[in-house]
Amino acid sequence: MPPVDSASPFIGIHAAVTRKPLGCAANTLSWVPDQRINLQEAFNAYSVWPAQAIGLGSKLGKLLPGYLADLIVLDVDPFHLDISELSEIKPSGVMVNGEWHFLN
Numbered sequence: 001m002p003p004v005d006s007a008s009p010f011i012g013i014h015a016a017v018t019r020k021p022l023g024c025a026a027n028t029l030s031w032v033p034d035q036r037i038n039l040q041e042a043f044n045a046y047s048v049w050p051a052q053a054i055g056l057g058s059k060l061g062k063l064l065p066g067y068l069a070d071l072i073v074l075d076v077d078p079f080h081l082d083i084s085e086l087s088e089i090k091p092s093g094v095m096v097n098g099e100w101h102f103l104n
Contacts, residue, residue: 070096072095
């Protein structure tokens, strides 16, 4: 059975920032516009905040010395893209606990 949804966090980030379904016209109304969050908050929702929620905020969720090396490498800066392009971002590298699991 295929997955119900994509594992890509960028689809969720797109939804959080736009509150619109993928592929809709730019003039499509948002689901609940007052629930939109900014891009930094959306990235925190996939990194910093989950680490804090499970009590590992001092070891996970940030790229700092002493933190576990769980990270992705991107070829583009999401903060310089049009928000309509967020869902299309693909990582060029994935590191989990300091080991590369995918490197393009």
